[in-house]
Amino acid sequence: MQGFTPEAIDALVQRPECDVILIEADGSRGMPLKAPDEHEPCIPKSSCCVIAVMGGHTLGAKVSTENVHRWSQFADITGLTPDATLQLSDLVALVRHPQGAFKNVPQGCRRVWFINRFSQCENAIAQSELLQPLQQHDVEAIWLGDIQEHPAIARRFVN
Numbered sequence: 001m002q003g004f005t006p007e008a009i010d011a012l013v014q015r016p017e018c019d020v021i022l023i024e025a026d027g028s029r030g031m032p033l034k035a036p037d038e039h040e041p042c043i044p045k046s047s048c049c050v051i052a053v054m055g056g057h058t059l060g061a062k063v064s065t066e067n068v069h070r071w072s073q074f075a076d077i078t079g080l081t082p083d084a085t086l087q088l089s090d091l092v093a094l095v096r097h098p099q100g101a102f103k104n105v106p107q108g109c110r111r112v113w114f115i116n117r118f119s120q121c122e123n124a125i126a127q128s129e130l131l132q133p134l135q136q137h138d139v140e141a142i143w144l145g146d147i148q149e150h151p152a153i154a155r156r157f158v159n
Contacts, residue, residue, distance in 0.1 A: 035073035052101035056118030
């Protein structure tokens with residue numbers, strides 16, 4: 001499947017009939033975690049907010065090619081080996097790494113880290129570790145929740 005080019009989106013932003021353009025650009029093959037490939041992500045220069053979504057239900061689980069798209073890139077960023085147990089620090093590494101979740105995000109663009117399907121493990125994490133990307137200004141907000149629930153965002157931390 002091929003979508004719009006970043007340049008086409010940039011042109012669309014200039015049109016008066018477009019107030020908000022929401023682009024879903026997953027490309028994770030349905031897996032809860034992903035690291036970007038060399039040519040990814042293709043983010044329009046006109047983007048004002050990028051939301052990196054990660055599957056919180058993978059915390060405490062073993063990770064491998066079965067649940068991580070682009071395993072070799074993910075392993076390079078996190079230092080994990082196949083069947084290692086995923087820790088919050090590994091997700092933080094994916095957020096903070098220059099080749100990680102926010103790779104190619106335009107300068108000045110708002111960065112939001114959304115940990116989806118998080119309700120099962122929310123009490124099992126250290127809040128100080130979770131908030132590290134916020135405190136280090138890697139992201140402007142951290143959302144915890146489950147897109148299938150109402151409300152979808154259960155907790156928000158904002159810088």
